[in-house]
Amino acid sequence: MTSLVLLEFDAAGIKQPSRSAVAAARKLGEVHALVAGSGLDEAAQAAARLPGVAKVLVADAPGLDHLLAEPAAALLVALAPAYSHLLAATTAVGKNIMPRVAALLDVQPISDIADVVDADTFVRPIYAGNGLATVKSADATKVITVRAASFDPVAAEGGSAAVETAAIPDLPNVSRFVSAALSKSERPELTAARVVISGGRGMQAGENFKLLEPIADKLGAAVGASRAAVDAGFVPNDYQVGQTGKIVAPELYVAVGISGAIQHLAGMKDSKVIVAINKDEEAPIFQVADYGLVADLFTALPELAAELERS
């Protein structure tokens, strides 16, 4: 039984959600990893250093740049016969590609697993995480996306896998990458940060997110947001934490001016420690907060920044 994990990478190496997907795959047996795109030398070397990876397949073709779903799925389908499980992280890339692969293999994908019970049986959250379903797959090949927040990532270093070139199948040419407008930030990625501080509608305006910055700087935190803050245009879409945004489980999550709707809780309630700052003491966010501060955020945030600065 061997699994193949589709990895995402950037200049800094293999992305943390992909390393969590490798951790999930290790529970299933031997692990091979796949990097796809062009100019893959560094990515292949980084993949080979992941502990627990036995082999790295390198699929080098310009048609695989940007991992468009149509060619990437064709590649995975071509590689599938050698594998019992195909996995990727539940990221925009994984969610885009893996269901397409599953349909081409005539299998039902197993989306966003939070635990591995055995080779056929997995736990996945449903209804915004209000239920944890244990599901057993009857399909020959398991096509899986992995909830990164539920699996401690494997380290970036420590392994020494063999690197092989993958044969490239005919790649469909029906879609074209035009451009990417990526948010630039010096901060850690939301899904990899040890501390996350998120603002909601209570922040009132995009510029008020500046109030979070000295605190984020001090704590090495990523900045997130509720859907309402994104819809209002305070911050870009990739800040959204929740059922339909990013799922995070940091050591510390600070929710500022966020009411605590089910959909938001779904994205952060597995955090180790939750702090809520809200002026409404009845706000549902206090029901999940370890530490609640009933206060106006416009006075509490500068105070918090000063308090952290002081010590």
Add this chain to the structure above:
Amino acid sequence: MKILVPVKRVVDYNVKVRVKSDGSGMETAGVKMSMNPFDEIAIEEAVRLKEKGVASEIVAVSLGVPQCAETIRTALAMGADRGILVETDAELQPLAVAKLLKAIADKEQPTLIILGKQAIDDDMSATGQMLAALLDWPQGTFASKISIEGEQITVIREVDGGLETVTLNLPAIVTTDLRLNEPRYASLPNIMKARKKPIDKLSPADLGVDPAPRLITLKVSDPPKRKAGVKVGSVAELVAKLRNEAKVI
């Protein structure tokens, strides 16, 4: 150009659903049901394309129990032209839904199919991509803006790092993200008009599809409960607790 929009009947997003005491599933009896919010966005986008003269006909499709007809009526009241109900009491998973929708697409020959990016009950986020695969069409998932020019559609997608723009050959699949539009409320006259719009009824057998689920749910359990926390009186107390008690800063 014809647009097909699959609309799913789900538990309303405001309802907090609980696990059944026997662990066999979620307690959904008697709770408010609505159209999946992402599918409202899909219908809205189709209606806007029709208002702009880009689309000529919008067909709303729902699969499931007979009450899915109500979900289709909502779509018709928002501006869809006609409905197709694939009626079954069977549990439908994305693979079966995608196969049924493929059979409908083969008959209807739409140029564009707009689905929600995710059903808020099963949280699968799979059906659109699977339908695209079965039809051998390109896919523009998690769309926050679309524009159609000639034989192509350009989709701005919400991705983890921000936004990505792709151009796809038509026919194509689009799945909606939250920022694509703000769905309208159906007006009373349009709700009245919707009553006269036709809904065709089919069964999975009519479409030659075996909808049997491939994933068997062994049990559903409650997520871990968080223990009740405390309210702190000041920022200084908060920082002290985080430092000395929780030891996270």
